[in-house]
Amino acid sequence: MADEPVTAESSDQRDWATFDTLLDVTVNIIPMGILLFFVGLYAVIRPWNWDPGMFVLMHFLTLFPLLLLAVLTYVSARAIASDERGI
Template sequence: MSERTFDRETLLDLTVNVIPLGILAFFVVAYAVIGSFPSDPLVVVIQMSIILLTGASLAVLTYYSGKAISGAEEEMDEYVPAGYSKEDAETAGVPGESESEPTDDA
């Protein structure tokens, strides 16, 4: 079984960037299909390059932020609070939630 780069939770975190990418894609298609371009081709090249470079930059940023989120989640799984050992972290539950706490009724 191959291990995926992004798990489901990371993909949900990254869906925030899908809407801006969709908007940029819409404008590329809209300007290409129904745009009334000026007679100067330099204006068209600059207009499209601004939109495409912004979209490509957002896609690259999304990828690297996804890798950072995945790395942070992996580090969180291995996190041991100060003052505890790995054995304590493996056997202890959530702090403040124990099944039977000792009482001082002596």
């Protein structure tokens, strides 16, 4: 029994994306929108002179936290959904 592979049903794959779970992680979705706004703003308007080093650093400092926040939001949504189901 312990050597049997664990398989998930197809409906189990999407059980975490319920309205209640998405409402719980809205706290992380709003800052992601703010970060995306600044990425778009600084891609169009450059308040500093054109410097490739500054451009890369500026976008790294917004995109890297955005990536980390997206991963954190996904993991927390899965944890919230599994806790609500009692798994």
